Amino acid sequence: MKKKLILIDGNNIAYRAFFALPLLNNEKGIHTNAIYGFTMMLNKILEEEKPTHMLVAFDAGKTTFRHETFKEYKGGRQKTPPELSEQFPFIRDLLKSFHIPQFELENYEADDIIGTLSLEAEKKDFEIKIYSGDKDLTQLASEKTTVCLCRKGITDIEEYTPEHVKEKYGLTPQQIIDMKGLMGDSSDNIPGVPGIGEKTAIKLLKEFETVEKVVDSIDEISGKKLKERLQEHKQQALMSKELATIKRDAPLGITVEELEYQGPDWEKVQSIYKELGFQSLLEKIDQTQETEVQPLEKLEYQTVEEITEDLFEQENSFYLEMIGENYFISDIVGMAVQNEKGIFYLPTESTLKSPVFKKWAEDETKKKTVFDAKRTVIALRRHGIELKGIEFDLLLASYLINPSESPSDFADVAKLHGFNEVQSDEAVYGKGAKLKLPDREIYEEHIARKAVGLTKLAETCRDVLKENDQLSLFYDLEMPLALILADMEWTGVKVDVDRLTEMGDELHNRLQEIEKEIYELAGQEFNINSPKQLGHILFEKMGLPVIKKTKTGYSTSADVLEKLESSHEIVRYILEYRQLGKLQSTYIDGLLKVVHQNTHKVHTRFNQALTQTGRLSSADPNLQNIPIRLEEGRKIRQAFVPSEKDWVIFSADYSQIELRVLAHISGDQKLIEAFREDMDIHTKTAMDVFHVQKEEVTSNMRRQAKAVNFGIVYGISDYGLSQNLGITRKEAGQFIERYFASYPDVKEYMDEIVREAKRKGYVTTLLHRRRYLPEITSRNFNVRSFAERTAMNTPIQGSAADIIKKAMIDMAERLKKEQLKSRMLLQVHDELIFEVPPDEIETMKKIVPDVMEHAVELKVPLKVDYAYGPTWYDAK
């Protein structure tokens, strides 16, 4: 077996982890972020590299032999924060329990230890990988040594081989030292040659190879200034090079053979994890211990040539693979089934043609566990097969268990729940431009593995759901909803393409006129869509006052431009250009791109396992953000029409569902009464906050009250509210205080939910949906505040999401029961949209509000408004 040595720059990795992660601490008040990050990194390395030899090198003392050369070396460095220093002993202990050798050497830095050992190991024909965050180490890259630098964070790794160094800098690894010599390194206080940066250094080295040769050939260098500088600082350059050179012959007194890695003492590791409170890592131990016993062996599965009935059982895991997100477009790669009889790979073509398969798929009594039921149903429906008997959707289960960890890749979900025997899709199929189908055996096994994973994981996840009291949420809400959404997506929405094209033409003309006008007023042509160019024109050329800056330059967002409207005529045109441009590119062109040629329908995909709050999202096209606020944009809705002649679009929306939910869960009497009496809630809020009678509420007071309610519903901060209302943060804060004074039970709820989130680590909704908020104990005010607002807001938004989902299920059932032809088409968070034949309008006017209003019983009534018309636009 090939010997593989991993060398880790201990100080550097700890340092990186410390700054990449929030300042976590455990029960005893010990800071743990650097330890945690370090451990994560370590685990990742062990898992992915499977080293035979290993060492973590640390810096010894403050002074090294380099200080003899240059006493300011590493001068001006910030002292290591005590919060980090105190973590080092734990890291050392942990390494001990992992049986990973660690080493430090008086007068030398970790770099030199690594340099010396890597050289020795190269001679002994090891494969070597070096982990650090310090670019200096790239000088050690060679044919046998790869330098892995973490970029931002701790797990994002960039691997430097000599080729990669060449690509990045155009230099050999050895020349990295020369580069440092010329340009210096501010973090180590290496001076280099003043005025020479990376670019110049690289240019010089490409021509002269080394600092020495550069110095010898100063006369040949072009550029007077450069020449002078080099002349003046040539000694400094040579010294800088020396400082940057990693020693490869440090007197270590150990040999590579002594660094053999034999695996951890799991018990010790476990007890340290326990002491530090590393819950997730503890769980991982159990898993790795289990899986390490039986490493990825070749999977025994059978490729089925001809499908026969005896392949299937009463209970089966069924995995259907597609590459590509859009299951309305992508092709099926293959399918696999696992049951008590074995693991079977089903080749696409023959399977889809097989009547036996069809019969099994459509048999309600043959139970199936799948990953992403909606995708699977639609993929098969495109081939005339109606998948029935879906009992468990692992994607949805995983999403409910923890919405923040709900990736679309099966391998991610599998790993999360302790099943490591599936590769990531990216590893198998590649990504982006490199996406392609690998050899047949490879993807067959990959797909078969997923079927195996399904069986195991479904069991685990079912237990967790039960533990979390989420079985009903899963079986009675999300699972049935998936099938309803599949039908809605499949039905699609008809688009009046001619109308859309017409609107597009008109917009195009108007945009051209506005564009001309803008160029004229600006005195030149430029790209109005480029914030950079626009900022240049407005704030530099035309000298308009700068209201706000962004990271990269001047802000040109709408709220800034609105403030500038009176300053110059051009601003109005730009705002209009933006508005119309948005309509044109996103809603006209964008929509036309996804309309199906023959049917003139769009088939949005609702993502049911994405948002942190439990809402759905919609994509390709996103039909949840079709304009409505401004008349100009609202007209887009005229292009959404019923798919059959004389039918109507029927839209029903919950009135103030979030605030009603708030009234319910806070139990605030004043709010409850307001809703029971069906008052205008913003007027009511204005009355309570401003202490006035109904008649005295001005439109401005109502507007402000509305913004406060908005803030409550969306969990915005005083800052957010101040931006919304154009007032100071202080004033906004006072508003919020007054609101809480008026509704003390709401205040009490908010305080309690934050306490609960801190206690339990998560918050829940009406129907037991969860959202974990680990950041609620953060030391960072902003991070913590954000988590606190999330704690207050998620139960409100999430419960509203629960309610409308329940309404959708009831509605689908009712349509079926009453044998109506009306179809549910869309959900837009608090609104359901149907297409309805004329003779069912009267029925729907009764049924829809009835079903929606009684989806759940709250302490306040739910209220639904509805409207209908020949287009979506008219359903207002």
Next chain:
DNA sequence: TGAGTCACGC
């Protein structure tokens, strides 16, 4: 290809 900015909805 990815980050940044902007804009639409709830």
Next chain:
DNA sequence: GACGTACGTGACTCAT
């Protein structure tokens, strides 16, 4: 007082 500000999708630019 810090610091960056609900949840999404998508278009566009610009540097890499």
